[in-house]
Amino acid sequence: MGGGDVVVAVDVGGTGMKCALVGPDGATVHTERHPTDAGRGPAAVVDTILDVADGLAAKARADGRTPVALGIAVPGIVDEARGVAVWSANVGFRDVPLRDLAVTRLGLPTAIGHDVRAGGLAEARLGAGRGAGHVLFVAIGTGIAAAHVVDGSASVGAHGAAGEIGHILVRPGGPRCGCGRPGCLEAVASASAVGRRYAELAGTPATAADVAERAAAGEPLAAQVWTETVEALADGLASGQALFDVATIVVGGGLAQAGERLLGPLRAALHERMTFHREPRLVAAALGDEAGCLGAALLALDALGVPRSMETR
Numbered sequence: 001m002g003g004g005d006v007v008v009a010v011d012v013g014g015t016g017m018k019c020a021l022v023g024p025d026g027a028t029v030h031t032e033r034h035p036t037d038a039g040r041g042p043a044a045v046v047d048t049i050l051d052v053a054d055g056l057a058a059k060a061r062a063d064g065r066t067p068v069a070l071g072i073a074v075p076g077i078v079d080e081a082r083g084v085a086v087w088s089a090n091v092g093f094r095d096v097p098l099r100d101l102a103v104t105r106l107g108l109p110t111a112i113g114h115d116v117r118a119g120g121l122a123e124a125r126l127g128a129g130r131g132a133g134h135v136l137f138v139a140i141g142t143g144i145a146a147a148h149v150v151d152g153s154a155s156v157g158a159h160g161a162a163g164e165i166g167h168i169l170v171r172p173g174g175p176r177c178g179c180g181r182p183g184c185l186e187a188v189a190s191a192s193a194v195g196r197r198y199a200e201l202a203g204t205p206a207t208a209a210d211v212a213e214r215a216a217a218g219e220p221l222a223a224q225v226w227t228e229t230v231e232a233l234a235d236g237l238a239s240g241q242a243l244f245d246v247a248t249i250v251v252g253g254g255l256a257q258a259g260e261r262l263l264g265p266l267r268a269a270l271h272e273r274m275t276f277h278r279e280p281r282l283v284a285a286a287l288g289d290e291a292g293c294l295g296a297a298l299l300a301l302d303a304l305g306v307p308r309s310m311e312t313r
Contacts, residue, residue, distance in 0.1 A: 007300035008056045008070045008108070010049060011115060011292035014038050014090030018289060019052055021060050021067070022297035026126050026311040028290075030059060042092035049098070050105045057106055070102055070110040071300030073118035073292045079160045083112040086160060111299040116163060117154040118295025119287075120147025123250045124154075125311060126294060127286040132248040136240055137285070138165060140233070141253035143178070144186040148244050152308055166190065170235045185236040189229045191255045198225045212258040230262070234269035241270075241277050252285030259284065 006021040006029060013036060021030040034052050038045055049072065057067040076088025083099020085091075102110040113121075120137030129135035129149070137147045144166030148155045155162045166186030167179055174183035175193065187193055191208040198206045202221055206214075214222035237249060255262060267282050287294060302308075 004065045005068045006060050006065045007297050007304075008053050008060070008067050008106075009073075009293050009297035009300065010053055010056075010071070011073045011118065011296050012036060012045070012049060012075070012091065013115070013292075014075065017049070017052060018293040019056055020290075020293050020297065021056055021065065022294065022301075024301060024306050026294065026298070026301075028294070028297075029065070030056075030063070031293075032056065036091065038091050042094065042096065045091050045093075046096060046098065046101060050102060053102065054106055057108065067106075067108060069300040069304050070106055070108045071113065071118075071296035071298070071303075072098060072102065072110065073113050073115045073296040073299070074098065075115045077160050078112060078114040080111075080113055080156055083110065085112065109300070109303055111296075111303040113154075113296060113299045114147075114156075114160070114163075115292045116145040117147040117156070118293075118299060119252065119285075119291035120149050120163075120250070120295070121152070121154050121298050122287055122291040122294035123252065123285055124149035125152050125298060125308065127291065128250045128283045129248045132246070132281070134244070134246040135248050135250060136237075136244055136246045136280070137250045137252060138237070138240070139253040140190060140251065140255035142190060142192045144190050144236070144253075146240065148246070165236055165240055168236050168239050170232050170239075185232060189232040189236070189255075191253070194225060194229050194255070197228070198222060201225065208255055209257065212261050216261055226261075227265075230265045230269050233266055234273055237266075237270055237282075238273035238277075241274075241280055245278065246280050248281045248283060250283055250285050252287075252291065256284050 011018040060067045077086040085093040085096040124135040146163040146165040171183040175187040177184035177187035194208040215226035
């Protein structure tokens with residue numbers, strides 16, 4: 001890649017798309033945000049993705065740059081090898097050949113990836129896990145998912161579904177998860193689960209941020225819910241560490257915005273669960289909501305064979 005070359009990156013969420021033009025060193029040269037409008041249906045969302053990507057490529061050319069590849073991160077189950085968005089509850093995708101559609105529309109080499117794996121890739125190579133080699137990125141938001149990154153590559157799994165740490169069983173007989181089984185980590189300790197649990201007990205609506213603040217202020221009920229959340233997360237992360245033996249666990253997503261209110265007690269609870277396993281470093285994500293978009297750019301750069309030594313962020 002030359003100095004004026006860029007890749008087009010699009011991170012598709014259920015509500016919005018985070019988009020960028022990114023250089024070979026991982027530096028962002030232009031950003032945009034667009035609504036997904038998933039309620040219009042999957043075909044309309046695909047049209048929007050392609051329109052936005054085409055517009056970004058045109059913007060690059062207008063600025064004297066050369067778009068050389070496209071990276072798209074989407075939620076759900078993704079067949080990265082075939083470039084197919086297999087399934088997504090948030091966006092409605094069902095076996096969408098997104099890579100082929102993008103190549104036909106833009107004429108650029110295109111890589112398709114999973115949004116959380118893309119975020120984990122960025123955190124491992126450009127963010128809080130940089131230099132660790134073995135990283136587990138855990139996104140705790142409406143749901144809980146993870147990405148296991150080894151030497152800068154995220155594990156995909158045999159069926160494109162690796163990293164579903166939110167569906168580890170941590171509380172048999174506990175709250176029913178969206179997957180249909182009771183007691184999954186996601187049903188107990190996601191940001192949405194924290195707010196829901198507090199509302200059930202207190203009889204008043206609350207967000208996870210509200211619960212964190214009230215727990216820090218000494219409210220007993222909030223402290224109880226927060227402690228239950230931390231304990232469940234520690235159980236899930238201990239299972240993850242037993243499986244993956246990583247050097248660093250990077251915690252991202254909405255719940256991570258609680259900062260040390262979450263990470264402090266979570267480190268202590270995870271420490272208590274370590275026996276012969278080496279205790280990982282537990283840190284907050286560094287890239288915020290840019291991670292998925294940067295990860296999409298990295299997928300595109302990898303598809304082009306750009307040396308990772310060029311990354312400087």
